[in-house]
Amino acid sequence: MLSILVPVYNYHIVSLVTELHTQATRASIPFEIIVLDDCSSELLRDQNKDVSNLSQVRFCELDKNIGRARIRNRLAEMATYSSLLFMDCDSEIPSDQYIVNYLPFCDKNVVVCGGRIYKKEPPEDHEFLLRWLYGIRREQRSDTIRGRNPYRSFMTNNFLIPKVILDQIHFDESIVLYGHEDTLFGLELKKRGIPVKYIQNPLVHIGLEISWEFIRKTSEGIENLLMLLQKGKILRKDIPDIKILRAYEVMRKFRLVGFYQGFYNLIANQVMRNLLGSNPSIFAFDLYKLSLLANLVKKSKSTVFSFNRR
Secondary structure, eight states: OEEEEEEESSOOOHHHHHHHHHHHHHTTOOEEEEEEEOSOOHHHHHHHGGGGGSTTEEEEEOSSOOHHHHHHHHHHHHOOSSEEEEEOSSEEOOOTTHHHHHGGGTTSSSEEEOOEEOOSSOOSSGGGHHHHHHIIIIIOOOHHHHHHSTTTTOOSSEEEEEHHHHHHHOOOTTOOSSSOHHHHHHHHHHHHTOOEEEOSOOEEEOOOOOHHHHHHHHHHHHHHHHHHHHTTSSOGGGGGGSHHHHHHHHHHHTTOHHHHHHHHHHHHHHHHHHHHSSSOOHHHHHHHHHHHHHHHHHHHTOOTTTSOOO
């Protein structure tokens, strides 16, 4: 009935997998849990191997890191059952009904997303504040709000999908750097008319990165986005579904890109100090991302917002 799939990289997952096993066993359903390690440190691999002592749990290791898209495809290939439940390894389960809440949607032709939440109290160490604040402001949304734009809101941290759908679509393995494999997957679901439903069944994101690491990963994600545009995997008609592209398109339309870059260069140092400080601003983070995209477009000398009008 249910294959629970957990890609893991350098994170301790024994508690998470134990809770999943407890809930699935209590639900009295046919299930398996597959943990696939993406070449983590030897110490963490040795610790996480303990989950293989649980019944219906497989712990498998890769000898080299293959990235977020490829590892999800590999997990789907390994799965036995017709319904696949994917979750990020740096998660905590807040409800003892987490597995049960997904069961009514198993073997249905629909993708179901449970959502992501964050702890209410901010982290004591200010180095984690930017990631926590971004999660609270941008990722933590009710199922009603997310359902208004179902494909735009798609995230891979916590979703149920029929195996037959993932066998047809796959995550795009050309995405090597961090980010936007979920954006592209959501667009593909939209293209094929596959329904996406949102329910209130969240996981708590507990694996916060320090601010500098989060900024670095975000920068990689924007590079990925530009690459997908240049390769024609994201089309002009998809721009309304991607916030940063919408913002850049408005600036380009009104010939404000040069003006914006000149303005941003004047405040760039202050923006970075803010993002790395004890009172980060998500507005400042948006300014940074938009400037980075503008710079990348300029350096690439690509007319990415006009070359592809399908």
